Amino acid sequence: MMKVNNKKTIRNLSFKSLKAAKMRNIMAIIAIALTTVLFTSLFTLGIGVVDGLQQSTMRQAGTSAHGVIKYIDDETYEIIKEHIGNYEIGESKILAERVNNEAFYKRHGEFWYHDENNIKWGFQEPAVGNIPIAENEIMTDTKTLDLLGVPHEIGAPIALELTVKGEEVIRDFILSGWWETDPGGMDVGILITSRAYVDAHSDELYYSYDVDRSMTGAINANLMFDNSMDIQGKLNKVIGDSGFQNTDEDGYNFIQSNINWSYLSSGASEMDITTTLILVVALLIIAFSGYLIIYNIFQISVLRDIRFYGLLKTIGTTGKQIKRIISQQALFLSVIGIPIGMIIGYLIGLEFVPKILSETSAAGFETVVKMNPLIFIGAGIFSLLTVWISTRKPGKIAASVSPIEAVKYSEVESINRKYKKSTNGGKTGKMAIANLGRNKKRTILVLISLSLSLVLLNSVFTLSRGMDMDKFLSTFSDTDFLIGHAEYFNSYFYRGEDSVADEGLIKDIESQEGFLEGGKLYNPGTVESFTVEDANADSGYNIGADNNPWASVYGLDDLPLGRFEVLEGEVNIDKLKSGKYIIYAISTDDNKIPQMQYAHFGVGDKVVLHNEKYIDEFKEDTEYTTNEYEVIATVKEKFYTASDRFGSEYTFYLPSEVYLPLTYNKAIMTYAYNVKDGYEDEMEDFINNATEKIYPTMHYESKNTHLGEFEGTRTMFLSIGGILSFIVGFIGILNFINAMLTSIITRRREFAMLQSIGMTNIQIRNMLCIEGLYYALGTMVLSLILGVLTSIFILKPMLGSMWFMSYKFVITPIIVSWPFLVVFAVAVPIIALKAFMKDSIVDRMREAE
Numbered sequence: 070m071m072k073v074n075n076k077k078t079i080r081n082l083s084f085k086s087l088k089a090a091k092m093r094n095i096m097a098i099i100a101i102a103l104t105t106v107l108f109t110s111l112f113t114l115g116i117g118v119v120d121g122l123q124q125s126t127m128r129q130a131g132t133s134a135h136g137v138i139k140y141i142d143d144e145t146y147e148i149i150k151e152h153i154g155n156y157e158i159g160e161s162k163i164l165a166e167r168v169n170n171e172a173f174y175k176r177h178g179e180f181w182y183h184d185e186n187n188i189k190w191g192f193q194e195p196a197v198g199n200i201p202i203a204e205n206e207i208m209t210d211t212k213t214l215d216l217l218g219v220p221h222e223i224g225a226p227i228a229l230e231l232t233v234k235g236e237e238v239i240r241d242f243i244l245s246g247w248w249e250t251d252p253g254g255m256d257v258g259i260l261i262t263s264r265a266y267v268d269a270h271s272d273e274l275y276y277s278y279d280v281d282r283s284m285t286g287a288i289n290a291n292l293m294f295d296n297s298m299d300i301q302g303k304l305n306k307v308i309g310d311s312g313f314q315n316t317d318e319d320g321y322n323f324i325q326s327n328i329n330w331s332y333l334s335s336g337a338s339e340m341d342i343t344t345t346l347i348l349v350v351a352l353l354i355i356a357f358s359g360y361l362i363i364y365n366i367f368q369i370s371v372l373r374d375i376r377f378y379g380l381l382k383t384i385g386t387t388g389k390q391i392k393r394i395i396s397q398q399a400l401f402l403s404v405i406g407i408p409i410g411m412i413i414g415y416l417i418g419l420e421f422v423p424k425i426l427s428e429t430s431a432a433g434f435e436t437v438v439k440m441n442p443l444i445f446i447g448a449g450i451f452s453l454l455t456v457w458i459s460t461r462k463p464g465k466i467a468a469s470v471s472p473i474e475a476v477k478y479s480e481v482e483s484i485n486r487k488y489k490k491s492t493n494g495g496k497t498g499k500m501a502i503a504n505l506g507r508n509k510k511r512t513i514l515v516l517i518s519l520s521l522s523l524v525l526l527n528s529v530f531t532l533s534r535g536m537d538m539d540k541f542l543s544t545f546s547d548t549d550f551l552i553g554h555a556e557y558f559n560s561y562f563y564r565g566e567d568s569v570a571d572e573g574l575i576k577d578i579e580s581q582e583g584f585l586e587g588g589k590l591y592n593p594g595t596v597e598s599f600t601v602e603d604a605n606a607d608s609g610y611n612i613g614a615d616n617n618p619w620a621s622v623y624g625l626d627d628l629p630l631g632r633f634e635v636l637e638g639e640v641n642i643d644k645l646k647s648g649k650y651i652i653y654a655i656s657t658d659d660n661k662i663p664q665m666q667y668a669h670f671g672v673g674d675k676v677v678l679h680n681e682k683y684i685d686e687f688k689e690d691t692e693y694t695t696n697e698y699e700v701i702a703t704v705k706e707k708f709y710t711a712s713d714r715f716g717s718e719y720t721f722y723l724p725s726e727v728y729l730p731l732t733y734n735k736a737i738m739t740y741a742y743n744v745k746d747g748y749e750d751e752m753e754d755f756i757n758n759a760t761e762k763i764y765p766t767m768h769y770e771s772k773n774t775h776l777g778e779f780e781g782t783r784t785m786f787l788s789i790g791g792i793l794s795f796i797v798g799f800i801g802i803l804n805f806i807n808a809m810l811t812s813i814i815t816r817r818r819e820f821a822m823l824q825s826i827g828m829t830n831i832q833i834r835n836m837l838c839i840e841g842l843y844y845a846l847g848t849m850v851l852s853l854i855l856g857v858l859t860s861i862f863i864l865k866p867m868l869g870s871m872w873f874m875s876y877k878f879v880i881t882p883i884i885v886s887w888p889f890l891v892v893f894a895v896a897v898p899i900i901a902l903k904a905f906m907k908d909s910i911v912d913r914m915r916e917a918e
Contacts, residue, residue: 104359105410113418134291159186175555198246201263207242212250213258363459365807388468520852522798529790553739583748588626620719624728638672638702651698661872837898845894
């Protein structure tokens with residue numbers, strides 16, 4: 070067969086045909102742009118949120134380094150340094166157990182030496198001044214300077230009160246530089262001094278971690294690899310090459326290590342199944358929605374120009390060339406629509422990424438969405454793929470139709486039917502339902518497209534309604550207010566007698582008009598105060614002088630004692646006060662599910678506690694006491710509201726009346742209380758003012774604090790889900806409009822014939838309106854069925870796996886949308902009929918001749 074170079078001719082035909090259909094072009098560009106908007110928004114949100122979370126978690130973790138080898142001595146550090154190859158290593162050494170300045174009661178302070186690598190990776194490069202060099206030089210962040218009352222001036226004096234190896238010392242420094250406090254980073258005052266200081270105080274910064282677990286004098290070696298792939302494997306290799314191991318804690322040459330949890334890519338192979346499923350479903354929904362609208366637009370175009378394609382066939386144009394004409398048109402429209410969609414989608418992503426991150430652990434971090442090429446590459450590929458798939462069927466129709474068939478093509482599927490005589494077959498309702506059956510595939514696709522947005526909207530509201538405020542708040546605050554020493558809320562250094570809740574503040578609270586009820590929580594502040602007998606204790610668990618595991622024992626007043634979630638047994642306060650019974654708490658995982666594998670006692674078991682009871686305030690004459698109890702109930706551990714926030718496998722609760730005689734240390738850890746309805750804001754103002762001005766070492770948490778976080782998360786769900794539902798719904802409406810337009814265009818001659826035998830314009834209008842109402846009715850039924858199935862079989866188990874969710878069956882959004890659906894179903898055919906039925910009957914009859 071002779072080849073003819075006719076590509077230029079085909080291209081000219083394609084573009085001239087394109088110019089002749091301006092309205093089609095506009096609609097196609099809008100459809101392609103909308104599809105690209107969805108893809109680009111999804112990629113921008115996905116990449117932006119992952120990158121933002123990674124950046125914020127790096128700051129919260131305190132470093133961008135890939136991994137860390139912890140608590141090693143100088144000799145080990147030098148060995149590892151020799152075996153890192155082309156990787157980078159940074160040295161950090163903690164120089165004190167505590168920074169005792171009063172300024173750090175509400176903001177934990179740490180005293181470190183960092184080398185230049187760790188300063189860079191820790192986001193601590195000085196914005197003003199220099200890195201410390203001299204023995205007495207120090208640098209820190211601006212918030213720490215403000216808390217210490219130090220002016221932002223190079224050379225300003227700073228006195229630090231330190232605890233070093235158990236000894237309290239005061240050291241004087243001068244400010245060498247500072248960096249701006251990162252609002253999204255760790256809320257910790259990091260103070261960094263020089264190598265000269267470390268060398269000058271080497272006698273007190275000796276390594277003793279292996280003996281007493283003191284981190285003072287121990288080195289943390291941060292490692293930066295060439296990339297973030299397989300961080301654990303690279304970390305293991307460096308440790309192994311250095312002659313150590315990090316797998317067997319009881320084995321020879323063991324050293325601790327871990328990867329930086331901000332590097333999500335290191336766990337990509339274990340990506341959460343739910344996250345993967347959501348991503349795949351979102352891509353499929355967008356692709357399907359885009360396919361429907363682009364397919365319908367090009368189908369309408371082909372049907373309108375079917376005579377044109379038939380005439381091309383008569384002059385020798387092949388089916389392949391006709392397909393190429395349509396493909397070139399789609400490609401040209403994509404060149405316009407895709408960039409527009411990318412710009413709009415990217416701007417939407419820029420707007421919403423910070424809002425999403427503000428409701429996550431990245432809140433407070435200044436988010437900058439990077440111009441990542443993957444966003445545009447991914448969106449472009451998926452959009453082009455959707456356009457290509459969408460134009461294949463219209464291209465096949467145009468390519469396969471013969472010149473004779475072209476003049477009478479009506480898109481009616483050829484089906485062998487059995488005909489019967491009837492007197493009601495010409496009724497408008499019967500004709501309308503028959504018309505829907507002409508192209509069952511298109512009818513089904515339109516119904517699915519319209520139902521999809523309603524099901525999605527209903528799912529968004531189900532998720533929003535499923536957020537259980539009581540569950541969320543009970544985790545962080547099971548009473549209206551919780552007060553304690555500021556160090557308690559730092560969660561690192563509750564120290565018993567040195568960090569007690571102020572009884573003066575408690576009395577002031579109880580004297581307030583809105584006060585309802587309250588209760589104290591006691592704890593000695595040192596786990597060594599109590600031990601518990603357990604023959605099956607883990608050999609690696611910390612044990613006391615009597616070779617029994619240490620236990621965390623709390624004394625609770627009636628209010629906090631009665632607010633536990635009971636797993637087994639009952640919290641009978643009267644029985645507990647008899648002194649014969651005790652409550653055992655079982656820790657929970659991140660989803661608040663009890664970790665029964667770590668439970669050591671059950672209801673009815675005997676618990677034997679030993680404790681040191683000091684006789685005098687100098688703690689010289691020590692009396693050891695032993696008490697036996699029966700476990701009356703097992704409960705979920707209240708980590709945030711009824712513990713020292715360290716966590717323990719041996720956590721017990723006693724009534725205050727039973728607990729207080731056991732120990733000389735009667736430290737009030739916290740005080741929980743409720744207020745009368747309507748007094749929450751008034752009490753919040755009082756306690757905020759009291760802890761700021763009258764009792765500056767005290768701090769508090771309230772339900773209002775966490776309520777704001779809860780409402781913010783729910784708003785995020787609604788806003789993001791609402792926008793996605795709106796866009797998918799808009800595409801569904803466009804698909805419905807296209808379906809009606811296709812129906813009218815392909816049946817213009819048919820309508821003219823019906824009118825020629827007496828059918829009126831009103832009857833045609835009524836028939837199309839009924840057709841639209843059938844679409845609406847079908848959408849109602851399908852969306853109701855899909856909505857119920859999605860809610861019960863997908864959303865219910867998904868919400869059941871989330872600790873702050875409680876499934877509630879929701880179907881209202883679907884039902885509420887039905888009246889609007891009916892209005893569209895009637896309005897669209899009326900408007901479309903007016904637009905396409907302006908020509909006379911004769912002109913429309915001649916159109917196919």
